[in-house]
Amino acid sequence: MTTATNTTTLENAVKSSPSTLSTLWKMAGSINLSIILLLLLTLDSLVGYFCLDRNPSLFRPMGDMGLMTWIDTYGRHNLAVTGWFFVLLALLFVLCCNTFVCTTDRTLRILRNRKQHSTARLLFRLAPHCMHYALLLILTGYLCSYLFSIVIPTQTLVIGSEYILPNQAGTIRFISFDPVTYNGERLYWLDGNVLSPKATLRLSTPHTEQEAVIGFNRPARFNGYSLHLKNFEPKTQGKMHRKTRIDLHVRKDPGVMLYLAGLILFSFGMVLYGCEWIFFREVSKK
Amino acid sequence: MSAHFSLQCITMLYFLGFCVSFVTKRKPLLFWFVVPALLVHVYLIYLRYLAAWPLLPMYMSSLAVPMVLGIFWMFPQTSSVPFKQQILFQRLLLLFCLLWSGLSLCFPKDFYLPFLQSNTWLAHIFLLTGIIGKACLLCCAAWGIISLTCNTQDEKRICMTQSFNWSIWGFVFWTLSMFSGEVWSYLGWGTPVVWEDAVLTTTMAAWFYYGCYLHLHLTRSWKIGYRACFASFGLVILLFATLPDLGPLRSPF
Numbered sequence: 451m452t453t454a455t456n457t458t459t460l461e462n463a464v465k466s467s468p469s470t471l472s473t474l475w476k477m478a479g480s481i482n483l484s485i486i487l488l489l490l491l492t493l494d495s496l497v498g499y500f501c502l503d504r505n506p507s508l509f510r511p512m513g514d515m516g517l518m519t520w521i522d523t524y525g526r527h528n529l530a531v532t533g534w535f536f537v538l539l540a541l542l543f544v545l546c547c548n549t550f551v552c553t554t555d556r557t558l559r560i561l562r563n564r565k566q567h568s569t570a571r572l573l574f575r576l577a578p579h580c581m582h583y584a585l586l587l588i589l590t591g592y593l594c595s596y597l598f599s600i601v602i603p604t605q606t607l608v609i610g611s612e613y614i615l616p617n618q619a620g621t622i623r624f625i626s627f628d629p630v631t632y633n634g635e636r637l638y639w640l641d642g643n644v645l646s647p648k649a650t651l652r653l654s655t656p657h658t659e660q661e662a663v664i665g666f667n668r669p670a671r672f673n674g675y676s677l678h679l680k681n682f683e684p685k686t687q688g689k690m691h692r693k694t695r696i697d698l699h700v701r702k703d704p705g706v707m708l709y710l711a712g713l714i715l716f717s718f719g720m721v722l723y724g725c726e727w728i729f730f731r732e733v734s735k736k
Numbered sequence: 737m738s739a740h741f742s743l744q745c746i747t748m749l750y751f752l753g754f755c756v757s758f759v760t761k762r763k764p765l766l767f768w769f770v771v772p773a774l775l776v777h778v779y780l781i782y783l784r785y786l787a788a789w790p791l792l793p794m795y796m797s798s799l800a801v802p803m804v805l806g807i808f809w810m811f812p813q814t815s816s817v818p819f820k821q822q823i824l825f826q827r828l829l830l831l832f833c834l835l836w837s838g839l840s841l842c843f844p845k846d847f848y849l850p851f852l853q854s855n856t857w858l859a860h861i862f863l864l865t866g867i868i869g870k871a872c873l874l875c876c877a878a879w880g881i882i883s884l885t886c887n888t889q890d891e892k893r894i895c896m897t898q899s900f901n902w903s904i905w906g907f908v909f910w911t912l913s914m915f916s917g918e919v920w921s922y923l924g925w926g927t928p929v930v931w932e933d934a935v936l937t938t939t940m941a942a943w944f945y946y947g948c949y950l951h952l953h954l955t956r957s958w959k960i961g962y963r964a965c966f967a968s969f970g971l972v973i974l975l976f977a978t979l980p981d982l983g984p985l986r987s988p989f
Contacts, residue, residue, distance in 0.1 A: 481955050488948035495941035496976055503934035503980070513927035592928055636786065639849055645790075646855055667856040667923040678926040701926045709928055713915045720908060727904065 479551030487545045494541060498534040505531050514603070517596035546586055553582040574726035580719030584712045591709025602700040604680055609694050620673045623652040625661065627694045631687045647682045649696045675702050742780045743799075743841045744988065749773035750802065750834040757827045766826070770806055773833070777803040784846070791850035792859040797867055798840040798981040802833040804871035809833070817894055821882050825898075828878040836978070838988070845983030858920040862913050866939075869909030873946060873974055876902035880967025883960075892960050899967045900953045907946050914939060935980040942977045945970060 477483070502509055508528055512520040525532045557579045564572055605613045607624035614621050630646040648665045653672045662670035662677075669678045681697035753769030760766070781800055784793040809829045813822045853859075879899035886892045917939075921930050929936060949966055952958050958966070 481951065481957055484951055485948055485957060488944045488951070491944040492941045492948065492973065495937045495944060496973075499934050499937040499941070499976065499979065502931070502937055506932050506934070509931035512931050513925065513929070595928055637788070637791075645852070647852075666853045667858070667920065669923060669926065676926060678924075699926050703926070705928075706922060709918070710922075713918065716911070717915065720911065724904075724908065 475551060475555075478547055479555050480548070481552065483548050484545070484552065487541055487548060491538070491541050491545065494534050494537050498538065501531045501534050508532065509535075512596070514601050516599055516601065517593075542589060546589055549582050549586060553579045574722060574730070577719045577722035577726060580722065581716050584714075584716035584719055587712030587715060588709045589712075591705040591707070591712055593705065594708060595703050595705030598704050600702040605698045605700060607696050607698060613698065613700075615673065615675060615700070619675070620653060620655045622672070622677065622698070622700075623654070624696060625650040625652050627682070627696065629682075633687075642687045644682070644685050644687075647679060647696075649679060649682065651677070675700055676706070739780060739783055739846065740841075740844075742776050742783075743837065743844075746773050746776050746780070746802070747834065747837045747841050747988070749776070750806075750830055750837055754827065754830040754834050757823075757830055761823050763826065766830075767810075770809055770830070774803065774806045774810075777806065777837075788850045790855050791852070792854035792863060794848040794850055795845035795981045795983070796863065797870065798836055798843075798978050800867045801870050801874070801978075802836040802840075804868055805829050805833050805836070805874060808871060808875060814898075817898060818891060821886070821891065821895055824882045824885065825875075825878055828881060829875070832874050832878065839978065839982060841988045842985060843982035844986060845981060847983070853924040856920060856923070858916045858923070861916040862920055865909045865916065866913035869906050869911075869913055870942075870974060870977065872902050872906030872909060873942070873970060876900075876906055876946075876949075876967055877970040877974065880964050880970065883964035884968060889960070892964065896953070896960055896963060896967070899964075900950075903946055903949055903953070903967070907943075907950060910939075910943055910946065914943060933980065938977040938980060942973050945973045 505528075508524050508531055511524065515523065525535065529536075557576065560567075560572070560575050560579075567575065600616070602616070607613060607622070609624055609626065612621050612623045626649070628648045628650070629644040630648065632640045632643060632645040634641060646665055648663050651662050651664060651670065653660050653662055653670070655673060662672070664670045664677055664679050666679055669676045671677075678699040678701070679696060680699040683692040683695050749769050750773055753766050753773065756769060757766055781796070781803060784796055784799070787793065806829075809826060813825065817825075876899045879895050879902060883892050883895035883899065886895055918928050922928055924930075949963075949970065952963055952966060
């Protein structure tokens with residue numbers, strides 16, 4: 451009797467599973483859910499403002515130590531201040547799921563009816579979905595960046611010194627330092643100081659050798675690593691200055707390409723959407 | 737003319753313009769207040785840029801927003817908008833100009849020196865698109881508020897269309913500002929987000945809020961009255977987004 455009842459229940463479950471799945475799918479992609487999530491994210495970010503503004507030193511190390519180490523070191527132990535960040539992560543995760551389901555659903559619908567539209571119209575109709583997928587790409591890129599980045603703590607190099615990358619991936623030698631100095635009265639506080647530092651590095655592997663110039667906002671890429679200038683000396687032009695040195699920040703960030711691609715895709719989608727909005731709005735007006 | 741005195745003049749001119757807008761509905765008369773205010777404003781921003789270029793002048797957003805709003809005020813309105821709502825919109829823009837220039841007068845954060853990492857065009861795009869975006873979003877909020885005062889559904893619909901149009905431009909510029917900030921952050925510091933400045937949270941909050949507003953409008957999920965309330969509440973979010981630009985209180989006189 452019990453076995454028969456169990457079989458019937460199982461059959462019912464199997465029969466109902468497609469509809470249950472589709473209900474779940476619909477719920478996950480619901481626009482009302484998106485709206486609730488966006489509102490909660492707004493609220494959470496506003497709470498985050500006060501927490502971050504009063505305790506920036508708690509969040510600053512996240513960029514260097516990665517998400518998991520940061521959670522172990524700072525995040526778990528200061529929940530009153532970092533709680534909003536965990537809520538943000540959870541909300542962003544649900545938003546990603548919601549966006550994926552909603553966008554995939556609508557994109558498939560558009561593609562199914564693609565014969566009804568011209569290619570240009572089809573492209574315009576896909577623009578919002580392009581932006582949504584781009585957002586997913588950006589957020590995935592961020593997550594990869596904070597989870598899997600290899601960050602080498604600041605390396606100080608003086609002229610002629612070398613730094614060997616992990617696993618003998620290459621050698622960085624500091625060759626020369628040629629800063630652009632500001633001389634003038636307009637920026638009186640900068641007179642005689644370095645405006646734009648430029649350090650020349652020799653990047654070599656057993657098979658190749660190349661030179662790269664790095665500066666602020668001008669990193670160099672080498673064998674999958676990016677080399678950022680963090681600090682330098684001397685900062686002033688004059689006789690009594692410190693020994694020439696640079697502080698290098700070396701990172702291997704697997705997420706960077708993802709989020710940069712996401713930014714480009716989002717911008718492309720936005721331009722397309724803008725074109726559609728202006729063009730079709732004008733047409734409908736006429 | 738000192739920067740502080742220039743800002744006092746600007747605030748006074750916007751205040752007079754706002755008061756006169758209740759007496760007269762003739763826009764040319766108000767030009768006598770807004771145009772000089774704009775000229776002094778341009779001069780003030782020129783001074784701030786002159787003291788920093790090629791670096792980024794720090795915390796200039798709350799100072800420059802009223803200038804962009806003033807420029808928007810000069811634009812002729814679309815003919816589809818009823819005259820009464822046009823007048824209300826102009827009055828609200830003047831009020832926002834007054835509010836934001838008053839904020840930058842009472843809470844100036846003009847004592848910070850620019851930093852060397854800001855010597856890049858990305859930093860300037862980040863600042864300028866952010867300013868334009870905020871001004872557009874304020875216009876969106878203004879139309880939302882006006883929509884709440886409308887008596888007929890037709891008028892409400894027209895106002896909300898205006899609100900939506902401004903929100904699109906605001907969202908585009910705000911997004912461009914965020915993206916240029918992210919690329920700058922990667923190039924300058926090697927990370928997509930610099931966890932040192934709380935401005936990132938208010939920027940994010942405004943982006944989510946207006947993303948939500950666009951979804952509400954495009955999907956027609958809420959009734960027009962609720963959407964108008966939502967657009968109006970954007971003003972509070974934008975005031976929050978201005979918080980990081982404000983320094984300690986200083987006497988305006």
